[in-house]
Amino acid sequence: MRVLVVDDDFMVAKVHSGYVGRIAGCAVVGVAHTGADAVALAGSLRPDLVLLDVYLPDMSGIEVLRRLRTGAPDDPSVLVITAADDAATVAAALHGGALHYLVKPFDSRALEEQVERARRLRGRLAGLDRAGQEDIDRLFGAGGSSGRLPKGLTAPTAQLVEKVLREHGADLSATECAERTRLSRVSARRYLEHFVETGAVEVRLRYGGTGRPERRYTWTR
Known part of the structure; x- marks a missing residue:
């Protein structure tokens, strides 16, 4: 840039x-x-x-x-x-x-x-040759930060996850987000990954001593 x-x-x-x-x-x-x-x-x-x-x-x-x-x-x-x-x-x-x-x-x-x-x-x-409506919605920010939600995700829960991330002000893991929203870890992870796809959230990896690196999510807008 x-x-x-x-x-x-x-x-x-x-x-x-x-x-x-x-x-x-x-x-x-x-x-x-x-x-x-x-x-x-x-x-x-x-x-x-x-x-x-x-x-x-x-x-x-x-x-x-x-x-x-x-x-x-x-x-x-x-x-x-x-x-x-x-x-x-x-x-x-x-x-x-x-x-x-x-x-x-x-x-x-x-x-x-x-x-x-x-x-x-x-x-x-x-990266676009032709833009579909979903691409255009993401570029123009239409439909709020949640955008068009994938099947199985709901707007009220997406807004709850967004609120938690915004107010926390730093990165959260899926487990930490689940604790604050009272969702299951799997559900919290789905919403977090959706926000990553829309560009509203950035993810970074935190490496520990053993096992897979932990994914940490930060609200960017």
């Missing part, structure tokens, strides 16, 4: 670049401190993702967003990162095609989640 960082504050740009540099598989390919430089660097460097501030010295970040999001297949994804929290700016970013909107200050985990989300979306698009 090639990332362009845009912020008028040199120190903030450095901090955000450091956040990105610690995300596996991501690299900062350029830094811009004005809107004009952001547009120029986006054209020459062809980043996958732009971290874009709204308050720039020469033009609004919303105008930069409009110039970057032309509708072309190779347009970069844009994550707006700003202190602006007024509804008009948020709406303008949404209508301009921003992937997400983070209000400063935020922690590195919040940024990492959105960068990972951008990477997943671009990966899914790159």
Whole structure:
């Protein structure tokens, strides 16, 4: 994931670049401190993702967003990162095609989640020749985070598992999730694996001394 960082504050740009540099598989390919430089660097460097501030010295970040999001297949994804929290700016970013909107200050985990989300979306698009409705629902987030549930899974239970993962804030095993939801381990595992397939949950393996590695699940949205 090639990332362009845009912020008028040199120190903030450095901090955000450091956040990105610690995300596996991501690299900062350029830094811009004005809107004009952001547009120029986006054209020459062809980043996958732009971290874009709204308050720039020469033009609004919303105008930069409009110039970057032309509708072309190779347009970069844009994550707006700003202190602006007024509804008009948020709406303008949404209508301009921003992937997400983070209000400063935020922690590195919040940024990492959105960068990972951008990477997943671009990966899914790159892997599609033709898109079925289920593919489209996943890309656009239709139907809530549960998406279309496989046979045997129910929306209320999916929402319960989602709530437990969100509120826990860290990774859980299927056994731990089952204890918190009062489901069987097998049922909890089915819901967790469904969320992995939809991209809402990430799974990592924890290796112990013997036996199979333990699967640990983390909510990513």
